[in-house]
Amino acid sequence: MPSFEQVQQYLTGAARMMLGKADGLRMLDFSADGFWNSFFAMVVALPALMIGWVGLANDLEQMPDAIGSRFSILLRIAAIDFASWTGPLVLLALVITRTPIADRFARIVVAGNWGSAVIVWFMLPAPLLRLVYPAAESAASLLSLVLFAVSLLLTWRLTNLAVGKGPAIATAVFVGMFVSSIAILILLQSALGLASAA
Secondary structure (H helix, E strand, O other), rough: OHHHHHHHHHHHHHHHOOOOOOOHHHHHHHHHHHHHHHHHHHHHHHHHHHHOOOHHHHHOOOOOOOOHHHHHHHHHHHHHHHHHHHHHHHHHHHHHOOOOHHHHHHHHHHHHHHHHHHHHHHHHHHHHHHOOHHHHHHHHHHHHHHHHHHHHHHHHHHHHHHHHHHHHHHHHHHHHHHHHHHHHHHHHHHOOOHHHHO
């Protein structure tokens, strides 16, 4: 498990990559230990994720076709989110060995994990507003849309620097990861009875 100082360094490195700063790469650890430690980013993101889960579980529980208790719904939402986070990485591992960027797998995963933690916290204002002030649903939805659009740009920048093979290849990786994440999200929502969350 990385130390607090290391977590700060990795998050800063990912954030700098999102701003187009190549020096952010040097702040990340691409060793075998660094690779596995990067999944600690899920723990870092957990408090912010939970705020979104609680708000969504509250909404889904009130729907006429809700299946299960609020806690059950929350657990399913959490499982879906983590599967959407890790699933694309597994798929990437299966296909990347046949591509010119096989040597960048560790960089993509490490940067992607820490970058995902940054994005989760970046997106927090929208679910937080929805949770503490339900009457502001329209404002929260608009804020969520704006933050999501910005997060896509930031994630593309991070991917571009992590891949380091030019914008075209970076875009292919970015689109592949994004599409697979959305596909996993939709499939699991349906399978776990949370299609209303879409």
